[in-house]
Amino acid sequence: MEWFTADQYWLGRLVFQRALAAVYLFAFLGAALQFRALIGERGMLPVPRHVEGVPFRRAPSLFQLHYSDRFFALVAWTGCACALALLAGADGLLPLWGGMLLWAVPWALYLSIVNVGQTWYGFGWESLLLEVGFLAVFLGNDETAPPVLVLFLLRWVLFRVEFGAGLIKMRGDACWRKLTCLDFHHETQPMPGPLSWFFHHLPGPVHRVEVAANHFTQLVVPVLLFTPQPIATAAACLMIATQLWLVLSGNFAWLNWLTIVLAVSVVDFGGAGAPSQPPAPPLWYEVAVIAVTALILGLSYRPARNLFSRRQIMNYSFDPLHLVNAYGAFGSVSRVRQEVIVEGTSDLTPRQDSEWREYEFKGKPGDVRRWPRQFAPYHLRLDWMMWFAALSPAYARPWFGPLVERLLDGDRDTLRLLRHVPFPPQAPPAYIRARLFRYRYTTWRELRETGACWERTFVREFLPPTRVDQRR
Known part of the structure; x- marks a missing residue:
């Protein structure tokens, strides 16, 4: 034919x-x-x-x-x-x-x-x-x-x-x-x-x-x-x-x-x-x-x-x-960017003055001075789902608790998904917490003065300080 x-x-x-x-x-x-x-x-x-x-x-x-x-x-x-x-x-x-x-x-x-x-x-x-x-x-x-x-x-x-x-x-x-x-x-x-x-x-x-x-x-x-x-x-x-x-x-x-x-x-x-x-x-x-x-x-x-x-x-x-x-994408567009920031502390009893260290993800915004990287076409699945979690805790309900458990256990497979881990696997944190921040791009002037591409403001608590026995 x-x-x-x-x-x-x-x-x-x-x-x-x-x-x-x-x-x-x-x-x-x-x-x-x-x-x-x-x-x-x-x-x-x-x-x-x-x-x-x-x-x-x-x-x-x-x-x-x-x-x-x-x-x-x-x-x-x-x-x-x-x-x-x-x-x-x-x-x-x-x-x-x-x-x-x-x-x-x-x-x-x-x-x-x-x-x-x-x-x-x-x-x-x-x-x-x-x-x-x-x-x-x-x-x-x-x-x-x-x-x-x-x-x-x-x-x-x-x-x-x-x-x-x-x-x-x-x-x-x-x-x-x-x-x-x-x-x-x-x-x-x-x-x-x-x-x-x-x-x-x-x-x-x-x-x-x-x-x-x-x-x-x-x-x-x-x-x-x-x-x-x-x-x-x-x-x-x-x-x-x-x-x-x-x-x-x-x-x-x-x-x-x-x-x-x-x-x-x-x-x-x-x-x-x-x-x-x-x-x-x-x-x-x-x-x-x-x-x-x-x-x-x-x-x-x-x-x-x-x-x-x-x-x-x-x-x-x-x-x-x-x-x-x-198929389709972005039928709605967010006006405000929010990010869930995950932190840990070694203090056995969290206090007002406890030192909380931040976990850094590979792709999603965290450190305001860290410039975004190009990852596509590679797909960072956890980073993407953290964006959905910031939109609504309902998106994170099935997996966010297990994520916290693995950070508290120092799970090496989970830690490999992150860019920076503030605690070694053999000495994981005693408590994990998550806080919600509003992020916005800095202006040209702010970028020149501070070197930061983001400016962030605390919004509310996303997850209160949590330890291992509280997750099980």
């Missing part, structure tokens, strides 16, 4: 696949390095306890069949190895069916992790990686040109990511309609980056242009993805430019990078890299692609209906395999 493949996307597929493999690598690396403290056997939300009440059909996972920290580590590091192999182009050295199997391995492994990850893996970019990763299985390798149907499905994903985010904003916070949200967002976003302070201090009219450009890119440009070339390529390039702007202004794990990867699949490179006579795809492959396309289009009914619903939800999976999902 001549219509089945599109030779002009040969190079685009290659770039897409290598970039997607890089995203997989960051995802598995984060899982391997952080899981023990978060969801391990002695973690804050242990997988064994979780799977006891969740049937396999609701959350299919290898860890439903067996769990141990050693087995999880094997899965995560195997995912890293597969990602590196794909990044190096190993799928192109295999027959078509072998390349598809190689792409299916990281998808199945990461699905197993996400489906037992609980609140630590409740972010929209987890489902996005799984949805895109599933389609990548059927994108083919050097034995065939890219299938038109899979390319269409990738555009359908990109459309929902951008258009869903645009609609949730227009239906949500009034500041998006007034073009004023970026007066606050660069300061109050979950994890600022090294340039966020400067973005915040851009003139008000520039912020208005930022918001207007965002609306145009998310509400108008996505429709152009389904128009003929070169219009579709121009639309994709505009999306890439917008996403790079977001990469510069904050730390959003791999959300922006994966959106860029999706947009690359739309770009028409004019057949660069394609052989003069591309081999015809085998019949079994055509049947498989057509069947998957029919499946995805059938499952797309609910997310498509959600897009146009007045009760639109965001970052939601409609099936346990995360094949088709709803």
Whole structure:
């Protein structure tokens, strides 16, 4: 079938696949390095306890069949190895069916992790990686040109990511309609980056242009993805430019990078890299692609209906395999930044004059003189959840108590998630407390005079002084 493949996307597929493999690598690396403290056997939300009440059909996972920290580590590091192999182009050295199997391995492994990850893996970019990763299985390798149907499905994903985010904003916070949200967002976003302070201090009219450009890119440009070339390529390039702007202004794990990867699949490179006579795809492959396309289009009914619903939800999976999902972000924007600051003391009886030493997290603001770092596409899960905890203690109820317990025990796996620990593991604090502070960016003048990029003010107690026997 001549219509089945599109030779002009040969190079685009290659770039897409290598970039997607890089995203997989960051995802598995984060899982391997952080899981023990978060969801391990002695973690804050242990997988064994979780799977006891969740049937396999609701959350299919290898860890439903067996769990141990050693087995999880094997899965995560195997995912890293597969990602590196794909990044190096190993799928192109295999027959078509072998390349598809190689792409299916990281998808199945990461699905197993996400489906037992609980609140630590409740972010929209987890489902996005799984949805895109599933389609990548059927994108083919050097034995065939890219299938038109899979390319269409990738555009359908990109459309929902951008258009869903645009609609949730227009239906949500009034500041998006007034073009004023970026007066606050660069300061109050979950994890600022090294340039966020400067973005915040851009003139008000520039912020208005930022918001207007965002609306145009998310509400108008996505429709152009389904128009003929070169219009579709121009639309994709505009999306890439917008996403790079977001990469510069904050730390959003791999959300922006994966959106860029999706947009690359739309770009028409004019057949660069394609052989003069591309081999015809085998019949079994055509049947498989057509069947998957029919499946995805059938499952797309609910997310498509959600897009146009007045009760639109965001970052939601409609099936346990995360094949088709709803996306969106920042339907509301915080006007004030608050941070939970965790402190410990060695005093056996806390007093008014006790010395409280502060724990420093890797990414979230703490020390007012410490300039934010760039971590994305790496995902600091505990830091992100601390941002949610500052919004409302309800977000932290399942895991904050266990976090405090592990700090009081000097748990080494938990301490590795932090940047600075004021107590050695062998001599943990006698008490832990948490206090809520309001943070704001300093002005240019304050930055010059104090060297601090933040100014903070005490708000209230978040957790009173707590010792080990009070947590058990």
